[in-house]
Amino acid sequence: MSDIEEVLRGIVGPGHVLVDPDLRAAYETDWTRRFTGTARCVVRPRDTAEVAAVVRACAAAGVPITVQGGNTGLVGGGVPDRGEVLLSLTRLSDLEPVDELESQVTAGAGVTLEKLQAHARAAGLDVGVDLAARSAATVGGMVATNAGGIRVLRYGSMRDQLTGLEAVLADGTVLTRLAGLAKDNTGYDLTQLLAGSEGTLAVITRVRLRLVPLLPARAVALVAVDGTEGALALLAAARSRLATLSAAELCYADGIDLVRAHGRLSAPFAEDYPAYVLLECAAHSDPTDEILELLADCDAVQDATVAGDQVGRARLWAYRETHTEAISAAGVPVKLDVCVPLRELAGLVAELPGAVAAVAPGARGIVFGHVNEGNLHVNVLGAGEHAEEVTDAVLRLVAQRHGSISSEHGVGRAKVPWLELSRSEAELAALRRIKTAFDPDGILNPGVLLPVR
Amino acid sequence: MSDIEEVLRGIVGPGHVLVDPDLRAAYETDWTRRFTGTARCVVRPRDTAEVAAVVRACAAAGVPITVQGGNTGLVGGGVPDRGEVLLSLTRLSDLEPVDELESQVTAGAGVTLEKLQAHARAAGLDVGVDLAARSAATVGGMVATNAGGIRVLRYGSMRDQLTGLEAVLADGTVLTRLAGLAKDNTGYDLTQLLAGSEGTLAVITRVRLRLVPLLPARAVALVAVDGTEGALALLAAARSRLATLSAAELCYADGIDLVRAHGRLSAPFAEDYPAYVLLECAAHSDPTDEILELLADCDAVQDATVAGDQVGRARLWAYRETHTEAISAAGVPVKLDVCVPLRELAGLVAELPGAVAAVAPGARGIVFGHVNEGNLHVNVLGAGEHAEEVTDAVLRLVAQRHGSISSEHGVGRAKVPWLELSRSEAELAALRRIKTAFDPDGILNPGVLLPVR
Numbered sequence: 001m002s003d004i005e006e007v008l009r010g011i012v013g014p015g016h017v018l019v020d021p022d023l024r025a026a027y028e029t030d031w032t033r034r035f036t037g038t039a040r041c042v043v044r045p046r047d048t049a050e051v052a053a054v055v056r057a058c059a060a061a062g063v064p065i066t067v068q069g070g071n072t073g074l075v076g077g078g079v080p081d082r083g084e085v086l087l088s089l090t091r092l093s094d095l096e097p098v099d100e101l102e103s104q105v106t107a108g109a110g111v112t113l114e115k116l117q118a119h120a121r122a123a124g125l126d127v128g129v130d131l132a133a134r135s136a137a138t139v140g141g142m143v144a145t146n147a148g149g150i151r152v153l154r155y156g157s158m159r160d161q162l163t164g165l166e167a168v169l170a171d172g173t174v175l176t177r178l179a180g181l182a183k184d185n186t187g188y189d190l191t192q193l194l195a196g197s198e199g200t201l202a203v204i205t206r207v208r209l210r211l212v213p214l215l216p217a218r219a220v221a222l223v224a225v226d227g228t229e230g231a232l233a234l235l236a237a238a239r240s241r242l243a244t245l246s247a248a249e250l251c252y253a254d255g256i257d258l259v260r261a262h263g264r265l266s267a268p269f270a271e272d273y274p275a276y277v278l279l280e281c282a283a284h285s286d287p288t289d290e291i292l293e294l295l296a297d298c299d300a301v302q303d304a305t306v307a308g309d310q311v312g313r314a315r316l317w318a319y320r321e322t323h324t325e326a327i328s329a330a331g332v333p334v335k336l337d338v339c340v341p342l343r344e345l346a347g348l349v350a351e352l353p354g355a356v357a358a359v360a361p362g363a364r365g366i367v368f369g370h371v372n373e374g375n376l377h378v379n380v381l382g383a384g385e386h387a388e389e390v391t392d393a394v395l396r397l398v399a400q401r402h403g404s405i406s407s408e409h410g411v412g413r414a415k416v417p418w419l420e421l422s423r424s425e426a427e428l429a430a431l432r433r434i435k436t437a438f439d440p441d442g443i444l445n446p447g448v449l450l451p452v453r
Numbered sequence: 454m455s456d457i458e459e460v461l462r463g464i465v466g467p468g469h470v471l472v473d474p475d476l477r478a479a480y481e482t483d484w485t486r487r488f489t490g491t492a493r494c495v496v497r498p499r500d501t502a503e504v505a506a507v508v509r510a511c512a513a514a515g516v517p518i519t520v521q522g523g524n525t526g527l528v529g530g531g532v533p534d535r536g537e538v539l540l541s542l543t544r545l546s547d548l549e550p551v552d553e554l555e556s557q558v559t560a561g562a563g564v565t566l567e568k569l570q571a572h573a574r575a576a577g578l579d580v581g582v583d584l585a586a587r588s589a590a591t592v593g594g595m596v597a598t599n600a601g602g603i604r605v606l607r608y609g610s611m612r613d614q615l616t617g618l619e620a621v622l623a624d625g626t627v628l629t630r631l632a633g634l635a636k637d638n639t640g641y642d643l644t645q646l647l648a649g650s651e652g653t654l655a656v657i658t659r660v661r662l663r664l665v666p667l668l669p670a671r672a673v674a675l676v677a678v679d680g681t682e683g684a685l686a687l688l689a690a691a692r693s694r695l696a697t698l699s700a701a702e703l704c705y706a707d708g709i710d711l712v713r714a715h716g717r718l719s720a721p722f723a724e725d726y727p728a729y730v731l732l733e734c735a736a737h738s739d740p741t742d743e744i745l746e747l748l749a750d751c752d753a754v755q756d757a758t759v760a761g762d763q764v765g766r767a768r769l770w771a772y773r774e775t776h777t778e779a780i781s782a783a784g785v786p787v788k789l790d791v792c793v794p795l796r797e798l799a800g801l802v803a804e805l806p807g808a809v810a811a812v813a814p815g816a817r818g819i820v821f822g823h824v825n826e827g828n829l830h831v832n833v834l835g836a837g838e839h840a841e842e843v844t845d846a847v848l849r850l851v852a853q854r855h856g857s858i859s860s861e862h863g864v865g866r867a868k869v870p871w872l873e874l875s876r877s878e879a880e881l882a883a884l885r886r887i888k889t890a891f892d893p894d895g896i897l898n899p900g901v902l903l904p905v906r
Contacts, residue, residue, distance in 0.1 A: 099796075100689070101685065101689065101795045101796055102795055102796075124693075146638050146642075148638075152635070152636060159642070159645075160613070169879070169883070173882070174879065175877070175879050175880055175883065177880070179794055179855040179856070179857075181792055181793075181826075181827070181856065182825065182827065183601050183605060183610060183792055183826040183828055183857075183861050184792065184857040184859075184860060184875075185599050185601075185649055185857070185859045185860065185862065185863045186857055186858060186859050186864055186868075186872060186875040187649075187864060187872065187876060187880075187902055187903070188650055188883075188887050189599075189612070189645060189646070189648070189649055190880060190884075192645040192646070192648075193642070193645070193646050196638055196640075196641070196642055197641055201641070213693060213696075232554065236553075236554065240577075240666060243696065243736070243737070283696070339634055339636055339637065340634075341555065341633060341634065342554045343552075343554055370636075372635065373634075373635035373636040374634070374635065375635075375636055402632040403632070403634065404632075404634050404636075404637040404638070404639055406637075406638045406639050407637060407638065408636050408638055409638065411638070415639070419640065422639040423639055423640060424628070424629070426622070426626045426627065427630070427643060429626070430622070430628065430641075430891070431640045431641050431643075433890040433891065434641050434887065436890065437886040437887055437889065437890040438883070438886065449640055
């Protein structure tokens with residue numbers, strides 16, 4: 001094999017090929033420290049042409065590539081395995097002016113969500129997707145993994161923001177489709193195919209995104225309900241009556257207890273309740289009255305508190321958003337991200353403790369999530385050496401209830417062994433045919449999404 | 454070759470294999486009578502299992518298939534060419550109960566839009582896509598062509614309604630993904646890949662669609678503006694201020710004159726204006742005041758009339774909706790469906806008359822469309838024997854302005870010669886690789902979307 005590092009230095013400059021283990025380290029382990037591997041080097045191109053040259057060089061040398069954005073993924077999809085070239089896209093940070101006529105913007109794959117949000121808001125617009133990792137997560141990675149977050153109810157996932165992209169195929173060919181046409185029926189939608197493909201079909205270098213109106217008036221309600229069924233009843237009422245609804249988050253008594261103890265928060269209500277729903281509405285004018293009317297009419301509401309000011313809203317959001325931090329403080333959790341059809345949600349939540357206890361005695365699951373999509377983040381504490389059995393038990397329950405083993409995090413390396421729970425043999429064969437059509441030599445992200453054959 | 458008709462009779466019953474030319478005729482010509490061909494027979498399966506058996510039989514015999522839904526397409530994509538088996542899906546008309554919890558429904562490919570609308574409305578919901586061919590257009594065809602229509606501004610195209618589907622691949626394998634999960638990141642999105650693939654990758658047999666709230670209160674404004682730029686200024690204001698905006702349609706003075714003469718309609722305003730925008734808002738409560746406020750504030754408005762009652766709304770919609778009928782009454786038009794980025798729209802509209810006149814002296818283009826998507830329906834009257842030159846000239850103009858040669862109608866057979874205007878060589882190669890991966894022997898819809906090789 002020729003010295004690929006030397007070739008890569010010629011493409012991106014010597015300062016952007018990192019071979020020293022100390023320099024590679026930050027790229028070789030994900031931020032949760034659950035996934036780690038070894039890259040033969042890290043290469044940091046600055047534009048699409050350099051990415052294409054890097055991919056061509058690796059393809060010619062038969063060296064596989066792991067593609068990485070902000071390294072904020074939760075399933076190890078951007079972490080190398082055994083000696084790949086790690087292609088980091090963070091230097092692709094060009095950000096074009098907001099196209100106000102179209103409400104769209106074109107951004108380099110390495111632009112962080114936070115930078116994009118600031119850019120959009122300066123033009124009186126906003127990004128439809130928001131998530132906690134915004135300061136590091138890059139838009140390229142968010143498209144490649146079809147990121148979700150707290151606003152999916154209102155604006156959809158990352159793929160729904162996408163009106164075009166630019167990508168480098170496994171042979172170094174560049175596909176460019178950035179005109180941002182809202183309606184374009186000229187053959188297979190390559191843009192949608194690459195969204196959520198986790199870097200296994202192409203390297204996304206630029207994305208064209210629709211923006212949404214910046215809504216200055218927000219109101220948040222924290223609502224106590226008698227359990228999952230009550231949460232669903234409230235959701236149904238909110239969805240049909242609140243045109244401004246932008247988030248509906250679900251959590252349970254055990255999670256709230258943990259959050260309260262961790263953050264020394266006061267109890268939200270005089271009494272304790274089995275479950276809680278946080279609703280957020282966003283509009284041009286104050287949506288508080290609309291929420292109050294709904295709460296007054298909805299039988300599922302056991303108690304509720306509403307905040308229209310920023311401090312009050314943040315106080316209510318903290319009960320939901322501090323879950324991750326409070327759980328991590330209590331131990332190293334097995335983290336799963338699943339969804340089921342809404343009619344299956346209460347049954348799944350009821351079955352989880354038994355299923356977890358059966359394989360990991362003494363372990364306990366804390367559950368919270370995005371109720372509109374039936375999307376639960378299942379965090380199991382105290383699983384000890386039974387992490388794999390817990391994962392297996394929970395994912396099998398989800399599959400029995402016609403759910404998905406990965407609702408918003410993707411497959412990555414972590415979920416590959418369980419992919420067949422969510423995908424039929426016929427579907428897996430179709431996925432493999434697509435992979436082979438785009439990347440016949442398996443250069444791009446081997447071991448991610450599909451098993452290496 | 455074995456007698457394929459005999460095999461097909463064994464699958465669907467003798468009454469559903471039509472060989473007699475008189476019986477085939479209605480399937481062999483599209484409703485516009487612009488596209489016609491010959492099928493060796495028409496086969497009408499009643500469910501997915503029969504479709505799979507038909508596809509397997511045709512694949513085994515090496516007989517290509519043309520897939521047809523309601524035969525309301527505008528680009529000849531569902532019309533046979535030379536002796537294919539015509540696979541008609543209109544008998545796949547099962548309609549499951551509306552899933553009110555999820556606001557979704559599963560429908561057989563042969564269910565008409567009109568039936569689906571009635572079904573959804575009976576449950577207090579509605580279908581996000583609406584179009585004029587609703588009484589015959591089938592949901593399978595609408596997904597296969599990613600149909601658009603008048604509500605794309607609010608709810609997106611058919612692909613945006615789609616949460617899952619069932620389809621038969623070229624080898625007879627059935628893919629079933631109908632759980633309707635709102636968020637599911639377990640590999641390449643086959644559902645989105647098949648949407649808009651025009652029957653060339655698989656035969657869609659069932660679809661799972663999200664439904665939208667049924668909005669009882671509507672208001673329509675017909676607004677006179679000074680031209681395309683004025684229309685865009687009005688659109689921008691409406692989009693940012695009217696959360697209930699659900700349609701924004703554009704037409705011009707020459708179209709309005711034709712419509713008025715054809716339908717004996719009175720003038721909408723005391724004076725004539727260069728262009729007109731129809732805005733519709735839909736909400737739970739009357740949006741009339743919201744529209745009136747916008748119109749009062751927007752400098753682009755030259756004159757305006759607003760209707761909140763059903764008769765008044767229909768009267769205003771007639772100025773826009775009668776365009777197709779009035780144009781057809783005036784002659785046989787060359788019909789093109791294009792879009793460009795909004796910044797290119799005024800330039801394109803200005804250039805069109807000259808470009809048409811250069812290749813077809815005396816011809817004239819009537820233009821109308823969906824302004825939010827930059828989507829124009831260009832209808833050229835009097836092109837005579839220069840239809841192909843007119844098509845070529847208009848589509849080249851569109852391509853120069855970074856537009857799409859098919860915004861909502863698809864490629865079909867009609868646009869194949871011009872596909873390279875909208876797709877780069879690299880993209881066409883990627884489309885072909887996908888086609889080959891799914892249908893290596895070219896059994897499904899040969900000659901549609903991609904050239905036969």
